[in-house]
Structure formats: structure tokens, C-alpha cells
Amino acid sequence: MKNVLNDPVVNVKGIGEKLEQGLNSLGIYTVEDLLFYFPARYDVYEIKPLSELIHDDKVTIEGKVSSEPSLTFYGKRKSRLSFNLQVEHVTVKAVMFNRAFAKKQLQVGDMVTLTGKWDQHRLQITVSNYQKGRAKSDAKIQPIYALKSDVSNIQIKKAVTTALSQYQDDLQEILPEEYLSAYKLPGRLEAVKHMHFPDNHQVLKHARRRFTYEEFLLFQLKMQLLRKRKRESTFGNSQDYQAKDVEKFVEALPFQLTAAQSRSLNEVMTDMRSPYRMNRLLQGDVGSGKTAVAAIALYATITAGKQGALMVPTEILAEQHFQSLQELFADKASVVLLTGSVKGKRRKQVLQEIADKQADIIIGTHALIQEEVVFQDLGLVIVDEQHRFGVEQRRVLRDKGLHPDVLFMTATPIPRTLAITAFGDMDVSVIDEMPSGRKQVETYWVKENMLDRVLQFIQKEVDNGHQAYVVCPLIEESDKLDIQNAVELYQQLQEIYAPKTAVGLMHGRLPADEKEEVMRKFAANDIQVLVSTTVVEVGVNVPNASVMVIYDAERFGLSQLHQLRGRVGRGDAQSYCILVADPKGEVGKERMKIMTETTNGFELSEEDLKLRGPGDFFGKKQSGMPEFRVADMVHDYRALETARTDAQQILASGALDENPVFQKLAQYVYNDKIVKGETLD
Known part of the structure; x- marks a missing residue:
């Protein structure tokens, strides 16, 4: 049956060609688009x-x-x-x-x-x-719409009024009565009317509640269907690893796994044994032991007779993982390194070893999935967060006939609400405790008038054999922002510390090989003080670095500050993070205060979400982040949890396909481009 709400918006009486063009520029093409173009805010006189x-x-x-x-x-x-x-x-x-x-x-x-x-x-x-x-x-509550082009607020109000009068019989309910009753939600038509023309705050509040739940439920149904489809498309993906060998390997480790590591490892191993392809996110704070879990999973895939690959963002990090995993596996596995720097005869040899399955574990950058690399039997791919395994990379593996289990690792502690939403098509494991005995990084907030003392402290740490990072937001001088920049700061510190202490410079505009060279020198302690922009937050493990100084710290979000802080505190020495900031607003001061009070990344990420909102968490237009008309993931997290549980129950019971009560809801779910597979990798 035709859905008349999909009629072009010009079918609404009173909308001519010119207004139609203006509405199109707002993303309003159909009658339904118009009815659900809710006000951006409300004026109450x-x-x-x-x-x-x-x-x-x-x-x-x-x-x-x-x-x-x-x-x-x-x-x-x-x-x-x-x-x-x-x-x-x-x-x-x-x-x-x-x-x-x-x-x-x-x-x-x-x-x-x-x-x-x-x-x-x-x-x-x-x-x-x-x-x-x-x-x-x-005085009534006045709706104010987000506008551009030549469309006025009055024109939108008039168009919506006419559309409601003309099409209200076609605006059918999609939520089953039991849900409306259980959550005391208004009907769909009533809620649309109250979103556009609320008589009072109470009816507006209930209309918002209704659409918040509806948006979350639809989203969760789509994500979980997508997850189910991805899993079922890779049936026959079971890895029959040798459990006893894996247990012995874990027992022989030079450290004991934390409870959180053990729990996450069990989830990963269960996925590997299942007949479906793993698509899991392993998240944990810097230093929480994600790499240990990854190493055990790689060993398990070898005992199943398959190959494993670890993909990381930088060559130097790949080299560090290569060295540490070689030591860890010793004669239990053949570990090879493949990066852009591996050239000539050695490259041919490595490629041959991968193709012949002489290489069990392959460590490298995105070079791992290039055309020349031919795996014989790839069972597990582990991806470091900065190479979020995108659609294109998955397609490359699929085109090679490979459907390996995939484990993503991230050191950005993502709040539960965001993990549910942004990674709705993935399973999520969390390592939320630190190994015992690890020293916490002491964090201090200072104003600019204390810079001399900070610089003296850096020199003292360097004199004791340690190293320091100094991070600032911009590369070169900006007219818009009065922020200390990396180039100028590098020159100043060279003057202050030379010739006794070597100062290096690192920023995003440096060619890749120069970045690698700077980080190599820092890792080798040929550079004692590294001035850098935030490119250093992903980087190399330098256990000798004990000081992280962050200029204009108020310019960063809590999660980014925490990531930067995680660059130090990796060795045995006590480490320090010094935030140089003079925030003007209360939010900025609150952020600095929180940073000095906790080193728990998950607590910080929740606070960051409250203070800054989800947009800043992943970047303004992160592909994984859905845009909701009404719902807000931060403030409406309870509704998100409820919708997720309801979606699981609906799909598990088969009600979406079999129960006629869910027919309208099913149409909305199955008509989605992602669910239909039109934008699927």
C-alpha cells in the first residue's frame, strides 16, 4: 500500500515551486519530512x-x-x-x-x-x-525552526498546519499499544501536533519523551538487525583453538591477568569459537592491558592452525609490538613485521612467508591489507583504534576471500551510552581496572605565571635521566587564537635548554618519514624534550618519559587530555602531567579540576560527555554517530538503555516479522537504507 506521507512536499496545499525549493534546502522533500521537521527551540514570552x-x-x-x-x-x-x-x-x-x-x-x-x-x-x-x-x-509557546535560504518561520508554521490538516489521517501509529501504555507515551499524531504547537510545557515534555523513545527504538532495531545480518553472513567461521595450550600460555605469562582482562578474554575467545565472525570492540584505559588480551587471542588463532595479524597506526609502534611479541612467543610462533620501511629482498621474503603460512603472526601498518599481501589462512585481525577498520578495508579482505574474526582496540574510554549507540553493530568488551602496582600519574593544574617553575622541573627530571613531552594546540601562529604554538615554543625551549638538553619538534604537517625519525630519536633518548601537537597522543611507547606538559590545556576535551596523559607513566618512575591553563569560563575550570582529581578514564569520559556533548567526542561528523531529531544520548541515556533492551526482546521473539501489531514499526525498520543493504560494505 502506498505511503502518501512520501508524497513530494509540493502536494501540501499552499506550497508553490519557490517555497518547495526553499524547503528542499532544509532537507524537506516529502510530507513526512515536513511533519517531522521539529522546531529547534521554543520561545516563551x-x-x-x-x-x-x-x-x-x-x-x-x-x-x-x-x-x-x-x-x-x-x-x-x-x-x-x-x-x-x-x-x-x-x-x-x-x-x-x-x-x-x-x-x-x-x-x-x-x-x-x-x-x-x-x-x-x-x-x-x-x-x-x-x-x-x-x-x-x-501567551503561547512559540516554535522557532532552524532556517536558511528564503524560508521564514511563519511559512514553516503555516505549511505544517496545512500538512497536519491535510494528512493527519495518514499519520499512523507505529508503536504497539502495550509500549504506549507501559511508558505512558502519547500517540504519534498527538505528539507531532504538540511538538510543533505545544499548549504548555507538560504536553511538550511528553511529546519529546515519545519521540526520544521512538528514535532510540528504531535505531537499536536497525543496528541489532545489521549486527545479526553481519554475523549470519559469515557462518562457518569457527576457530577450533586448543584450549589447554592457551591455558598454559596464560599461566606462563610474567604477570597475572586482572579480573577485567580475564572477562574480556573470555568474551573474545567465545566469539572465536562461535560459528559467526567476531566484530568486537575492546576498550580500556591506557596501560590497562589490552595488548596482553590481544597476544593471547593471537596465540589461540595459531593453535587453531590459522594466521593472525595486528594492524597499528605507525611504523615505530609496529616495530615495538614486533619486538615485544617476539619475546613473548619465543619459539611458539613465527612473528614477522611488514611496514613501508621493509623493502627489497626482506620484503619479498616476508611476503613469501605470509603466503606459505611460515609466518604465524604478522605485525604492521595498513600495508598488511595491500594487494601484494596474500594470506593463506587468516583467522584473526586485531586493529589499533587509529586505523578504525573502515568499510574499504573490510571490502579488501572480503575480496581476498577472507572473513577473519576482527577485534578493534581503543584506548579512548568510551561512555557506555556512546558505545551502545556509536558501536551498535559491534559487541563491546571493557577492561575497566588497572594492573596492580602501577603508579598513577600525578596531575597538576598551573597558570602561566608558573611557567618558569615548570621548565625548571622538566630540567630536573631530564637531569635524573628521564624525558618530557610538551604539547600545545597549534602548529603555527594563528590570528584567531592566542595560543602558544609548537614552532615558537620549540625555538624558545631550544634557547632555554641548549646545548645540554636536546629538544625535538613533532607536528601533523611533517612528512611521515620525518615524524617516524623524530619519534625514533625520542624513543632512543637522543631527544630529551619533545615539543608536539596532539599527533603524539597516538604514538610510541616511551617508558622513560616521566613528564607531560600541556599548554593551553583548556582548549582540549577531557578525553584528549587523558589520552595525552597516558603517554607518560609507562615505566617504573613516578610520572607527572602538568596542565598549563587559564580557563575563563566555569566549564573550563571544572575540566581542569576533574583532571587533577581522577585518573580513571571512564569517569572522565562520562564527565566529558556531560560537559561537551557527543559531537566533540568523535568529531563533528563522525560516520558512526547517528543524528537524532529529538533524542539526546547524554541526557536521555535511560531511554536509550530501555530501547536497547526492548529491541533485543522484539528481535529475539521474532515479533517484528511475525506479529501484525509490529507491522508499521517493521516497515520503518526494513525501509532503512542501511538495513536494506544499500550502504552496507
Whole structure:
């Protein structure tokens, strides 16, 4: 049956070709798009005392005109009207732009109601709306839509009103009655009406609750269907590893696994033994022992008669893993290294060993999945976070006829709500405890006037045989931001520390081979102080580095600061992180305070999410992050958890396909491009 809500938006009465083009520019192409183009915010013309008004907010005040309005003209047809208003025995200045006609309407002694932007410092309101007389006590909540092009707020309101009248019988319920009843949610038509034209805050709140749940449920159903489809498409992927050999290997390790490591390892091993392909994210703080879990999983895949691969972001990190895994496996496995630097005869030899299955474990950069690399029987691929195994890489492996188990590792502790949402098509394992005996990095927040002491402290640590990172946000001078930059800082520190202490420079604009060379020198202690931009947060393991100084620390999010802090504290020596910052706002000060109080990455990530929102967590347009119209992953995390549980139950019971009550919901789920496979790798 045809869904008339998919009709082009021009079918709504009163919408002509020009308005249709304007609506298209807002992403509104169909009637359904229009009905679900909810307001970005709501204006409530509510009179509040001056003491409760917030600087820069849109506010409404009422008072008596106490001075003759003064009108000045500037530019072509531009004017500025200003007058004083007596509000609660306080004189407030009112300014109106391009409202010259209002001069004749406003007289001294008139009572007026003004709405506009409030300037707390000047006691001034820049007026956007005004009316003579007192404010109406029953003033409605006004929807304000996100607009661009030539479409006005009034046009959208009118178009939505007409569409609701014309198509309301076609706007059918998609949630089963039992869910509406259990969660006390309004019906779909009623909720759409209240989102656009709420009579009061209560009905708006319930309409938002309804669409928050609906969005999360649809998303979770799609993600879990996708996960199920991916799993079932790789049936026959079981790795029959030798459990006793793996147990002996674990017992022979020079350390004991933590409870969190053991739990994560069990989850990984269960996936490897299952008939479906593993698609798992292993997340844990820096130093929590992810690599140990990875090494055991690689050993298990060897005992199953298959090859294993570990893909990391940089050559130097690949070399470090190669050395440590060679020591760990000794004669139990053949470990080879494949990076861009492995050339000539050695490269041919390595490629031959991989093809002949003489190589059990292959460590390298993305060179591992290039055309010339032919695996004989690849069972497990482990990927470091900076090479989030994308669609293209998965396709490359599939084209080679390979469907290995895939384990992603990330040292960015991702809050549970984000992990559920961004990685909805993956299983997630968490290592949330640190190995015993590991020294915590001491963190201090200092202002710029203490820089001399900080630089002296670095020299003291270097004199004791240690090394230091000094990180700052920009590479070169910026007109926009007064931030210490890496090049200038490098030059300053060279002058301060030379010739006794070697200072190096590292930033994103350096060619890859130069970056590698700088990091090699730092790892070898040929450079004692490394000035860097944030490229160093992914990098190399330098156990000798004991100091991390971060300039303009208020410019970074908590998670990024924590990642940077994780570069030190990798050896036996006590390590230190010094945040140089002078944040102006309360949020910035709060972030610095939190950093000095906890080294728990998961606690920090939750706080970061509250303070900054999910956009900054993965970058503004991270491909894995869905955009919801109403739902907010941070504030609505309980609804997200509920929707996830409900989605699991619906799919497990087969209700989506078999129960007619779920028919409308199923249409929305199965019509999605991702679920249909149109954008699937």
C-alpha cells in the first residue's frame, strides 16, 4: 500500500515551486519530512524579574517608557531607535534596529512589553518583538525552526498546519499499544501536533519523551538487525583453538591477568569459537592491558592452525609490538613485521612467508591489507583504534576471500551510552581496572605565571635521566587564537635548554618519514624534550618519559587530555602531567579540576560527555554517530538503555516479522537504507 506521507512536499496545499525549493534546502522533500521537521527551540514570552535574567539570553520584560525615543539613520534604509524603560525602579535601555515607525507609536509613560537579547552588563535589551501594554498571561509557546535560504518561520508554521490538516489521517501509529501504555507515551499524531504547537510545557515534555523513545527504538532495531545480518553472513567461521595450550600460555605469562582482562578474554575467545565472525570492540584505559588480551587471542588463532595479524597506526609502534611479541612467543610462533620501511629482498621474503603460512603472526601498518599481501589462512585481525577498520578495508579482505574474526582496540574510554549507540553493530568488551602496582600519574593544574617553575622541573627530571613531552594546540601562529604554538615554543625551549638538553619538534604537517625519525630519536633518548601537537597522543611507547606538559590545556576535551596523559607513566618512575591553563569560563575550570582529581578514564569520559556533548567526542561528523531529531544520548541515556533492551526482546521473539501489531514499526525498520543493504560494505 502506498505511503502518501512520501508524497513530494509540493502536494501540501499552499506550497508553490519557490517555497518547495526553499524547503528542499532544509532537507524537506516529502510530507513526512515536513511533519517531522521539529522546531529547534521554543520561545516563551514569560516575564521574569531582572535579577533572574541571564546575559545573552532571549528574554521578555515589561515596563514604562521613561524617555523620548531617539532615532538615528545610518547607511541605506538603516535606523537605530533607542529609549529608556523603567522596570522595577531600574532604568533599562532599549534598542531597536530598522523600526523607525515605532518612534511615533511610543510615548513617554506608555506601558510596553519587549522581547529581545539581554545584555546584563549594560542593562540593555536589543528588541526583536514589542507590543504596547502588558504581556498576555496566556501567551503561547512559540516554535522557532532552524532556517536558511528564503524560508521564514511563519511559512514553516503555516505549511505544517496545512500538512497536519491535510494528512493527519495518514499519520499512523507505529508503536504497539502495550509500549504506549507501559511508558505512558502519547500517540504519534498527538505528539507531532504538540511538538510543533505545544499548549504548555507538560504536553511538550511528553511529546519529546515519545519521540526520544521512538528514535532510540528504531535505531537499536536497525543496528541489532545489521549486527545479526553481519554475523549470519559469515557462518562457518569457527576457530577450533586448543584450549589447554592457551591455558598454559596464560599461566606462563610474567604477570597475572586482572579480573577485567580475564572477562574480556573470555568474551573474545567465545566469539572465536562461535560459528559467526567476531566484530568486537575492546576498550580500556591506557596501560590497562589490552595488548596482553590481544597476544593471547593471537596465540589461540595459531593453535587453531590459522594466521593472525595486528594492524597499528605507525611504523615505530609496529616495530615495538614486533619486538615485544617476539619475546613473548619465543619459539611458539613465527612473528614477522611488514611496514613501508621493509623493502627489497626482506620484503619479498616476508611476503613469501605470509603466503606459505611460515609466518604465524604478522605485525604492521595498513600495508598488511595491500594487494601484494596474500594470506593463506587468516583467522584473526586485531586493529589499533587509529586505523578504525573502515568499510574499504573490510571490502579488501572480503575480496581476498577472507572473513577473519576482527577485534578493534581503543584506548579512548568510551561512555557506555556512546558505545551502545556509536558501536551498535559491534559487541563491546571493557577492561575497566588497572594492573596492580602501577603508579598513577600525578596531575597538576598551573597558570602561566608558573611557567618558569615548570621548565625548571622538566630540567630536573631530564637531569635524573628521564624525558618530557610538551604539547600545545597549534602548529603555527594563528590570528584567531592566542595560543602558544609548537614552532615558537620549540625555538624558545631550544634557547632555554641548549646545548645540554636536546629538544625535538613533532607536528601533523611533517612528512611521515620525518615524524617516524623524530619519534625514533625520542624513543632512543637522543631527544630529551619533545615539543608536539596532539599527533603524539597516538604514538610510541616511551617508558622513560616521566613528564607531560600541556599548554593551553583548556582548549582540549577531557578525553584528549587523558589520552595525552597516558603517554607518560609507562615505566617504573613516578610520572607527572602538568596542565598549563587559564580557563575563563566555569566549564573550563571544572575540566581542569576533574583532571587533577581522577585518573580513571571512564569517569572522565562520562564527565566529558556531560560537559561537551557527543559531537566533540568523535568529531563533528563522525560516520558512526547517528543524528537524532529529538533524542539526546547524554541526557536521555535511560531511554536509550530501555530501547536497547526492548529491541533485543522484539528481535529475539521474532515479533517484528511475525506479529501484525509490529507491522508499521517493521516497515520503518526494513525501509532503512542501511538495513536494506544499500550502504552496507
